[in-house]
Amino acid sequence: MITSKKLIDIENKYGAHNYKPLDVVLTKGSGIWVEDVEGKKYMDFLAAYSAVNQGHCHPRLVKVLHEQSARLALTSRAFRNDQLPLLAKELCELTGFEMMLPMNSGAEAVETAIKAARKWGYTVKGVEKNKAEIIVCDGNFHGRTITIISFSSEEQYRDGFGPLTPGFTMIPYGDIESLKKAINENTVAFLVEPIQGESGVVLPKEGFLREAAETCKQNNVLLIADEIQSGLGRTGMLFAYEHENVKPDMVIIGKALSGGMYPVSAVISSREVLGVFNPGDHGSTYGGNPVACAVAREALTIILDEKLIERSAELGKYLIGELRKIDSPHVDFYRGKGLWIGIVLTKAAGGARRFCEALQERGILAKETHENVIRIAPPLVITKEEIDQALVTIKAVLTQN
Ligand SMILES: *Cc1c(COP(=O)(O)O)cnc(C)c1O
Numbered sequence: 001m002i003t004s005k006k007l008i009d010i011e012n013k014y015g016a017h018n019y020k021p022l023d024v025v026l027t028k029g030s031g032i033w034v035e036d037v038e039g040k041k042y043m044d045f046l047a048a049y050s051a052v053n054q055g056h057c058h059p060r061l062v063k064v065l066h067e068q069s070a071r072l073a074l075t076s077r078a079f080r081n082d083q084l085p086l087l088a089k090e091l092c093e094l095t096g097f098e099m100m101l102p103m104n105s106g107a108e109a110v111e112t113a114i115k116a117a118r119k120w121g122y123t124v125k126g127v128e129k130n131k132a133e134i135i136v137c138d139g140n141f142h143g144r145t146i147t148i149i150s151f152s153s154e155e156q157y158r159d160g161f162g163p164l165t166p167g168f169t170m171i172p173y174g175d176i177e178s179l180k181k182a183i184n185e186n187t188v189a190f191l192v193e194p195i196q197g198e199s200g201v202v203l204p205k206e207g208f209l210r211e212a213a214e215t216c217k218q219n220n221v222l223l224i225a226d227e228i229q230s231g232l233g234r235t236g237m238l239f240a241y242e243h244e245n246v247k248p249d250m251v252i253i254g255k256a257l258s259g260g261m262y263p264v265s266a267v268i269s270s271r272e273v274l275g276v277f278n279p280g281d282h283g284s285t286y287g288g289n290p291v292a293c294a295v296a297r298e299a300l301t302i303i304l305d306e307k308l309i310e311r312s313a314e315l316g317k318y319l320i321g322e323l324r325k326i327d328s329p330h331v332d333f334y335r336g337k338g339l340w341i342g343i344v345l346t347k348a349a350g351g352a353r354r355f356c357e358a359l360q361e362r363g364i365l366a367k368e369t370h371e372n373v374i375r376i377a378p379p380l381v382i383t384k385e386e387i388d389q390a391l392v393t394i395k396a397v398l399t400q401n
Helices: 004-014 059-071 084-095 106-125 146-150 176-182 208-218 240-244 290-305 308-324 353-361 384-400
Strands: 026-030 033-036 041-044 099-103 133-137 168-171 187-192 222-226 250-253 265-269 331-336 341-345 367-369 373-376
Touching (some): 041 384, 084 099, 084 265, 106 146, 106 250, 176 208, 208 222, 208 240, 353 384
Antiparallel strands (some): 099 265, 341 373
């Protein structure tokens, strides 16, 4: 048998070093559980950044992937297939939007939303050619393409990758006055994560999204919600924006749209906005392929059938309540919504990485974000018993290290 150590050496030699993963080499997964090549079992408390909300290797997704890939996998959009229309209809009916545009990765869907917003600005709002501006937030994460990193506030994401794409203005996250000030006649959109995931599960002040939606409406600016990580049940609602009772003009989804089975993303919006695309304006060879669409249809149905949204709300409330009872000198505070929790450590704690390594040692895989936050985001299929089991370990790690 090839050992973890050997596989890590091979990866380090032949794979580019653009990640710093925990040194655990996984080979199997089922539900919230994953197993490394030595046979050690772990609870997955990251869920592939919320792509695996439905749990690893969900049997229904495995079945659909098998069946659809054996029937028809890819036609390109030069021809039609029998899965795309059904995904489009089901997704629009579920979310209350009029149209969808399918892509593959999250970043591609963000790019699609940016293109739609700009073209809407020129053709509908009447912005002068090549003058469109989009407002974004400090601490954002929307992906890794050149255009997207151009408006990242993370120095490392941009450094060495210029020249960058112009046309973006940054405001502090959650600051409504700054949003109002930043809007001008060329502003076409405000792109925002309702809760910032990569920043460490950061919630804006209550009411911010509602006020932002009103401000956008008054100024004929599109509100674009990036729900790639926060959407599809993670926060205890289908979408995180529902906590504030708003309806964005465009919503970007990905990750859990396929339950971790396949890269599928989409932009959902109105006919007015997505209607700006004419044949030839935009596309993707794999976007909307039958395997992607069949898997996404099943992944959405699983969320509903297994009541994953309700589970996230209930169990999330329970988990954060129990975490708050842990008396640890290292924890500053806990924040989160649903089964999406940031454990914010004190400055003196010495960073979140060593706690994640201690958790790994004891059979829980979690990932630090931004040095001092441990992000807790298990698959939404987790049971209360499994949460109780995890709490024993988390408590030990937070109090004994
Ligand atoms: C993961 C993520 C993306 C990028 O998705 P990829 O599939 O990695 O390209 C964009 N926005 C948010 C909020 C994300 O969490």
